[in-house]
Amino acid sequence: MRYFDCVIIGAGAAGLMCAATAGQRGRRVLVVDHANKVGKKILMSGGGRCNFTNQWVEPSNFLSANPHFCISALKRFSQYDFLSLVDKHQLAYHEKTLGQLFCDNRAKDILNILLAECDAGEVTIETRCEVQRITQLPPTDTTTHPDEAEIDTARFELQTALGPVRCQSLVVATGGPSIPTLGASGFGYDLARQFGLRVTELQASLVPFTLKGERLALAQSLAGVALPVSISCNNQTFKEALLFTHKGLSGPAVLQVSNYWHPGEAVQINFLPDHDLRACLREWQQAGEKSELKTLLSRLLPKRFVLAWLVFPALQALAVKPVAQLSHTDIDALVSMFQCWACVPAGTEGYKTAEVTRGGVCTDQISSKTFETKSVTGLYFIGEVLDVTGWLGGFNFQWAWSSGWCAGQYV
Structure with a gap:
């Protein structure tokens, strides 16, 4: 039985940001994704140059049943904070219309920054790793390996294609079903419902x-x-x-x-x-x-x-x-x-060409500070899977960075 302090489901923008942040805090982090490689939406975004944020991010650029939910995260990790990370890695970028910021060269440059930050935090990333079942463990769970005392603190057990894993914190960063050809699905919503969380009405958005x-x-x-x-x-x-x-x-x-x-x-x-x-x-x-x-x-x-x-x-x-x-x-x-x-x-044109999914896990059930669910200790939701949808122009990536970073401080 493997044990990690934190397991993150989804190796996209939000998941990798959360992993890097938590890993650099000294947490042992595992990121799992059923796809064959990480960051697929990052790689295809912006015509291959990734519109990674916007100069003019405001809460009014986001839709949610609770329009106040995004304010805290956007303030605590703003577009300027992500630009500091970009500058740290000497990424060349430029501004297009309406404050949209793009890589000068290729979208992979943004993905490489995230992977470098994950490496700095000694994060383990496993692709082609489907999560088959998640079980919430009772507080007094008794392990069959008493010499591994840390496993006794685990709150969740995941059955994956690469074997069972236990963790104290579980982060759902699976995104929504938009662009299913990249492996997108509604898995995150199924997990939310499994743990008694409400999912708001879903609709393909940023779509022709x-x-x-x-x-x-x-x-x-x-x-x-x-x-x-x-x-x-x-x-x-x-x-x-x-x-x-x-x-x-x-x-x-x-x-x-x-x-x-x-x-x-x-x-x-x-x-x-x-x-x-x-x-x-x-x-x-x-x-x-x-x-x-x-x-x-x-x-x-x-x-x-x-x-x-x-x-x-x-x-x-x-x-x-x-x-x-x-x-x-x-x-x-x-x-x-x-x-x-x-x-x-x-x-x-539906989810096939939609850039995002409008709606998601109801934010009334999530802490706007930690992104932990209010009803299940140790369970977190970040990024697009939540009922927060940004405008076109780098806003959804900024939401991924902000929510991922904030959750990474607590998992």
Whole structure:
């Protein structure tokens, strides 16, 4: 029977951060993962360059049934603390738009930092190690090896593909089911329920929208076209790029707003976020512009998009109409279609392409300081498996670093 002070299930961002932190405190730590290698989501993130945090992290960048839960961890281990770790290892990085920080070279550089920190803490990492069963041991458990007194303090026994293990602290850092091709699953939620914890409603998030019918046909005709938009849903607005696809709508703006969208709801899209179309049309009329509407609109928007949009029945007659002949009713219709377009997605592409899972283990049952469950001593949940979901742009990685570091102080 092997014994560790702490066993962490999940060798992703949160699990490795927790392991390194605990190991460097002198705790004997084992990290197990059923996948064939560690940090798979880290390696594929950010187009292979890993958007590892954001310059502007605030609690308002996260969704949770308890919006206050994340505040403590984000303050105690902030983006600046992770940047100090990055600087310690002399990692070259750069800022893209909206404070997003990426590796200059490759995502593996971030993973190598975590593994180096784990090495410094003498952490044991075992891959291809499926956890088959977890048993909570009674406080007075009697071991068959009385000479190994430390095993008597164990609170949990894990049956794994590599044999049984006992530990005092058990950390669940399994993430959610998003991107199952990387080995993601709902195992962490099953563990939570096993120990009597509630799991909030789950939904694929930071995910493209699918369309159907005429709107799908329109999107397919524009597949590959990208343009800056302002998109809104449930009192949240994001101004970023939208991309038309063969399935519907994608791009950063769409992924962001998907965090706030629920099935059956409409999203509002402004395809001219930096212009007042009504004012532009009046200005063109006053200037005596004789060009057709489609020509003038192509000054502001991709021509392919303009031509496709003007195919809508409500606008077809306007496509070749001189701007000077546009009536107030015509202008209202154009503003509605180009700056207030309401669209009800058929759904999303689901967990297959979702970057995260919205919802998770209810945070009311977790200490925001230690990440230990309030009902089961020695049991911890960190990272994406919890009901804390960040925006696109490095926020979910920062949540992994913050929650992992905080739990690592106590396990």
